[in-house]
Amino acid sequence: MTASAMNRIASVQFEVRTQGRDWIALDDRLRGAVAHSGVREGFAQVFAHHTSCSLLIGENADPEVRRDLERFFARLVPDGDPLFRHAAEGPDDMPAHVRSILAGVSVGIPVRDGALALGTWQGVYLWEHRARPHTRRISVTILGH
Amino acid sequence: MTASAMNRIASVQFEVRTQGRDWIALDDRLRGAVAHSGVREGFAQVFAHHTSCSLLIGENADPEVRRDLERFFARLVPDGDPLFRHAAEGPDDMPAHVRSILAGVSVGIPVRDGALALGTWQGVYLWEHRARPHTRRISVTILGH
Amino acid sequence: MTASAMNRIASVQFEVRTQGRDWIALDDRLRGAVAHSGVREGFAQVFAHHTSCSLLIGENADPEVRRDLERFFARLVPDGDPLFRHAAEGPDDMPAHVRSILAGVSVGIPVRDGALALGTWQGVYLWEHRARPHTRRISVTILGH
Numbered sequence: 001m002t003a004s005a006m007n008r009i010a011s012v013q014f015e016v017r018t019q020g021r022d023w024i025a026l027d028d029r030l031r032g033a034v035a036h037s038g039v040r041e042g043f044a045q046v047f048a049h050h051t052s053c054s055l056l057i058g059e060n061a062d063p064e065v066r067r068d069l070e071r072f073f074a075r076l077v078p079d080g081d082p083l084f085r086h087a088a089e090g091p092d093d094m095p096a097h098v099r100s101i102l103a104g105v106s107v108g109i110p111v112r113d114g115a116l117a118l119g120t121w122q123g124v125y126l127w128e129h130r131a132r133p134h135t136r137r138i139s140v141t142i143l144g145h
Numbered sequence: 146m147t148a149s150a151m152n153r154i155a156s157v158q159f160e161v162r163t164q165g166r167d168w169i170a171l172d173d174r175l176r177g178a179v180a181h182s183g184v185r186e187g188f189a190q191v192f193a194h195h196t197s198c199s200l201l202i203g204e205n206a207d208p209e210v211r212r213d214l215e216r217f218f219a220r221l222v223p224d225g226d227p228l229f230r231h232a233a234e235g236p237d238d239m240p241a242h243v244r245s246i247l248a249g250v251s252v253g254i255p256v257r258d259g260a261l262a263l264g265t266w267q268g269v270y271l272w273e274h275r276a277r278p279h280t281r282r283i284s285v286t287i288l289g290h
Numbered sequence: 291m292t293a294s295a296m297n298r299i300a301s302v303q304f305e306v307r308t309q310g311r312d313w314i315a316l317d318d319r320l321r322g323a324v325a326h327s328g329v330r331e332g333f334a335q336v337f338a339h340h341t342s343c344s345l346l347i348g349e350n351a352d353p354e355v356r357r358d359l360e361r362f363f364a365r366l367v368p369d370g371d372p373l374f375r376h377a378a379e380g381p382d383d384m385p386a387h388v389r390s391i392l393a394g395v396s397v398g399i400p401v402r403d404g405a406l407a408l409g410t411w412q413g414v415y416l417w418e419h420r421a422r423p424h425t426r427r428i429s430v431t432i433l434g435h
Contacts, residue, residue: 001326003300009187009289010148011255036146042299043335043431045188045253049264051204057395059341059387064376068384069391071373076221076366083216086209094213097204101214105202105267106253108335108396110301110429117429119339122395139255139262141188143288143433144299154434155293156331156400181291190333190398194409196349221366228361231354239358242349246359250347250412251398284400284407286333288433 002041010037010142015135018128023058023066026124026138030109031116033140040114042144046124047106049137052096053128054103060123069127073099079131089130096129103127111144147186155182155287160280163273168203168211171269171283175254176261178285185259187289191269192251194282197241198273199248205268214272218244224276234275241274248272256289292331300327300432305425308418313348313356316414316428320399321406323430330404332434336414337396339427342386343418344393350413359417363389369421379420386419393417401434 012033016024026046034044048055059065077098080091087093107124110117118124126136157178161169171191179189193200204210222243225236232238252269255262263269271281302323306314316336324334338345349355367388370381377383397414400407408414416426 001300001302001323003298003327005297005299007150007152007297008148009150010146011186011257012146033146037148041301042433043337045255047188047253047255047262049262049267051202051264051266056391057341058391062376062378065384065387068374068376069388072367072388075373077217083220084213086207086213088207094210097210098214098217101201101203101248103391104249104394108253108337108398110335110337110431112301112429117337117339119341119427121341122339137264139257141255141289143187144431152295152297153293154295154332155291156402157291178291182293190400192333192398192400192407194407194412196347196409196411222362228365229358231352231358233352239355242355243359243362246346246348246393249394253398282409284402286400288332 004145007145008039013139015137016126018134018136020131021070022128024126026126030124034111034116034142037142039111039142039144042111044109044111044116045141047139051100052130053126053136054100055105055107055126056103057107057122058125059121061121092131099129149290152290153184158284160282161271163279163281165276166215167273169271171271175269179256179261179287182287184256184287184289187256189254189256190286192284196245197275198271198281199245200250200252200271201248202252202267203270204266206266237276244274294435297435298329303429305427306416308424308426310421311360312418314416316416320414324401324406324432327432329401329432329434332401334399334401335431337429341390342420343416343426344390345395345397345416346393347397347412348415349411351411382421389419
């Protein structure tokens, strides 16, 4: 275990433009934010300010994994399900809210040696759950020393 | 990006009395906690000390969204499912544990300009998964400068 | 509410050897890490560096709860489901990625009075989703004063 004085906080916000249901890798932007923060040891909190997309950690090597996840969620939470009464914005409206809760909108990731300490196969993704394009706002808070 | 000296931590704990399966908005209490913490920039960690309710971010505008989520989870994890052997406290016992894991018990939210930086449609909710009333304990930890 | 100077960060990393699908309690290791960190008030972020296991909070009293969760996830995300095209490492490959996203890989837990402030029935677990043994890497970051 290492223990040190905690003395630094950095924050950044950016927007991502989505084009319907898809996964958008955020690793490069997050790695840049950590590098610029000057934090060597600590952690980064990444947060999406929305209830119809997800911010999550997924497998980064085989794009088929993300397509399988899309297929799995499409079966689990089908568009236009008659169970749902909230459909103000169309058949993908309520399924997007359910997916957002199941996959989450926030992750905390350790920072070690001045870099985001993701596992070899981990990537940080914005997962758009709406069928139409949206502008998504992401906040990153980095705390440490 | 802004970077500053990190120098403040605040914590508060409160209880919520639930009346069966329902969503209880915590935003006012959390906004008050952030205002009193004196933290301008940082993040707030909100945590429920239980395994049969959820602490999560949901849509805050249309109450039908929360009722649809209740309907979806009632179908996905039905009470009295013969799959479950743990039923010591009744047919809603094990479903409550499953829901608690699917929707989570902890969220991290950015603090910006001295306020909780939720998106326009985001609210923080305690979601009670048990059919009978319970007293739920919530902890908030706010870190920043 | 208590508010104090924030001045300490501690981090530790350890490995867990799994033996197929099972839950492994991490509480003792985490309590030890918090005790050694010297942090009295703050929070601990626990993170698994993988996309085919989960790091989560579950019920700690009745092992049947964990077996019911295994049964529920086995039905919800069945091995060898023809829906999945990514099966490079076998029929449990893609289901492990789905489970990892549904149950998460990261939790934030408050630290109070120098101890991990879990609820009475809460335990922190590594949940192995692969059928074969794996070595899993866990990082803990403790921030506070």
